[in-house]
Amino acid sequence: MHRDALLTQDELDFIQTMQHNPQLNVRDATSSLLVNGGSQIRDLLTRLAANEQVTIQAHFDNQQMTFPLHLVEDEFHALHLRLGVPSIYEDGPMVRPWRLALEEPVALENAKGQPGTLWVHEVSFKGILLEVRNRTKPPKSFALWFSPSGYERIALRGAFERETEQGYYAYRLNQSDKDETERLRQYILQQHRLTHPTLHI
Structure with missing residues (x-):
């Protein structure tokens, strides 16, 4: 390795190991949330999730799921919306x-x-x-x-x-x-x- 190299060989090996580790590259598809519709909607949801309880509801057959939205901060201090574990309900004479x-x-x-x-x-x-x-x-x-x-x-x-x-x-x-x-x-x-x-x- 050259004297003026930015990284040592050990550091390069470590970075390559991190990149090729399948467990580190798997995204949690169940909790990630991509919000389309422009920055205004994303900003509004982020403000609401920071101050209030925000949920997304899905209805199917005779059931409904209510997903809470949480505001989480990543390692770069960026805020993201993440779906929480849903509450599952049955419809009927009484939910x-x-x-x-x-x-x-x-x-x-x-x-x-x-x-x-x-x-x-x-x-x-x-x-x-x-x-x-x-x-x-x-x-x-x-x-x-x-x-x-x-x-x-x-x-x-x-x-x-x-x-x-x-x-x-x-x-x-x-x-x-x-x-x-x-x-x-x-x-x-x-x-x-x-x-x-x-x-x-």
Whole structure:
């Protein structure tokens, strides 16, 4: 290498490795958002997203998805709009969160990973339908862990709402941790993709 070269051979090798690393060059197509329509619309959306909650809604069949728009700053301090994980709703006489009916019930676990008497039959990002086993009384509230197969466990907090005609217990989820709420939404979105593959092509 010449004495007046700007980069050493090690630096050049590193840059070439970075350029040819497939993991570094993959764009997250699900969260990127390209806004056409001129700088005025882009500027308006950016200002709104910085100060208010902005969402994009999509309606299909008897369902709707609401995507939050977030303003994110990249490593060059440029601001970009990014789609967040959607909230999925079912249309009907009353619009309600889409519920995932589990093929097999899953026991809620304590912090040590031990299953308890509460078993999940359905889950949405706002609520959960539980079966209480061993003839125990349903609790007024709970703070336990949901560990669906093949997915990282999610902390859930619920408050009793009502008993259903089938003998299950409906709880309203009141998540205090935004990361846990986001993970629950991610799980529900992943399951929605499996249930409705044609919508996610």
